[in-house]
Amino acid sequence: MAVLQTNKLEKHFDGVYAIDGLSIEVPKAAITSIIGPNGSGKTTLINVLSGMLDIDGGSIVLDGIRLSRFKSHEIPMYGLTRTFQEVRLFNQMTVLDNILVVLTERNVFSALFERHSNLHFMRTEELLKKINLWEKRNELAGNLSYGQRKLIEIARALAMEAQIYLLDEPFAGLFPEMLKVVVDIVKELKTRGKTVVLIEHNMDLIRELSDYVFVMDSGKLLADGKPNEVLNKREVIEAYLGE
């Protein structure tokens, strides 16, 4: 069953189509990878799905709800969250606050007077321990290494308690021990019935983790199916691997 669908989705920049009539169905409670050469429209797709870019045509169906225009801040209401290819944290805030801010009261008036509850702190501690960064909780996020910052971004996504996780190159630039932490998190999300959409270039990880693969090229769907079927297709090898 599809939890996320795009129907003839279009996004263009100054006449150049980054997404060109894309129709895909992302299966629920599974790990789906989106692969394709640079410039194929993968990150644009994530930006559109997360409301950071407006749609120029087509529609998105999120858990049965058809959306043609929505605002980024409403995305968590639909149970969707994301990470970024280039890590984006709140650099002037501590590691602890980077997670706590996710647990912020959404009602502005309440937020004016309320402080975080023990439950918030306990949840934050649990997440930071999961990524082995509890000891760094009082440091400014901007002062940490790239890998550590990448882990915090993933912990922040976990704090969102979403149903769909869009992870843009979550393994890029990680040391082996950090990479294992992220792999375990992705697997755990699946066992908890969450939907994970990965953009990734590491073919070994795609084969290991993915239940389904979409291949994009020039904003269009080139192929889709089980990893072993898709990655052996001639047109995929030609387009993606350049062989």
Add this chain to the structure above:
Amino acid sequence: MDLIMQFIINSLIAGATYTLVTLGFNLVYGATKFVNMFHGVLAAVGGYTVFFFTQTIGIDLWVSIIVGIIGAGLVGFLADRFIFSTLRIKKASNLVMFIASLGAFIVLQAVLAMVFTSQFQSIVHSVDSPRVYEIGSAAITHIQLLIIITALFSSFGLVLLLRFTMFGKAVKAISDDEEVAKIIGIDTNKIIGYVFFIGSAIAGIAGILIGFDTGIQPTMGLAILLEGATASIIGGIGNLYGGIAGSFLLGFVENFGIWKIPSEWKGAITFSVLIIFLIFRPQGIFKK
């Protein structure tokens, strides 16, 4: 020695006045990243609201002061809703936002002049001399003392709000990366609206106190804004603590600067300090 004491007191009064301007100015800049010229005229709005309610309608002074503060906050909030928020949605550049705020400043200043005339006016009827406290041979009026106390409480209150409440964390998140703040579910437009209200209300407090101390004029906003913006840049624009430090530094430099030279040079001293900072430490005292 007595003269030095008076200079210190004058510096503290100036520093406190600038602090009241920089608090709101930096708060709005931190969340929106544009230099909001409109902030200056909000001080005049605060002053004129109290003037209107006490002198024209004859309402109790304390009630008028509260109306003045809320009124300035509301005008700032509405300006955001109708002008700046619309421009943000259209992804207008900071230069466009700056020009729009300058335009809104001039329009509102002209409205104030049409309604209340361009004359210099006093908020209070009273012909009594202000109460004066003596510290040695130096003196401070009760309004000036109130300016210092209000600046301290406003700074303390705002720091507490930003540091310990969920609202404060949301503001900091927006200040750091507005797009990511949206992704985690923060309604940035709404939060920025509240930031405008709080910042503008503090500007209103500044205008009311300045009005009690020296009087009001529709053009008072520009001078206040320039001093406040200078203090903000010196301290580190967008940084609350920097703004407070910059305000007091500017207050001391200005007042001790006119010790040996005529007071007409006060403005020149202010902008010389600004230029020195822009050349040698453009990021200000508190920014890395």
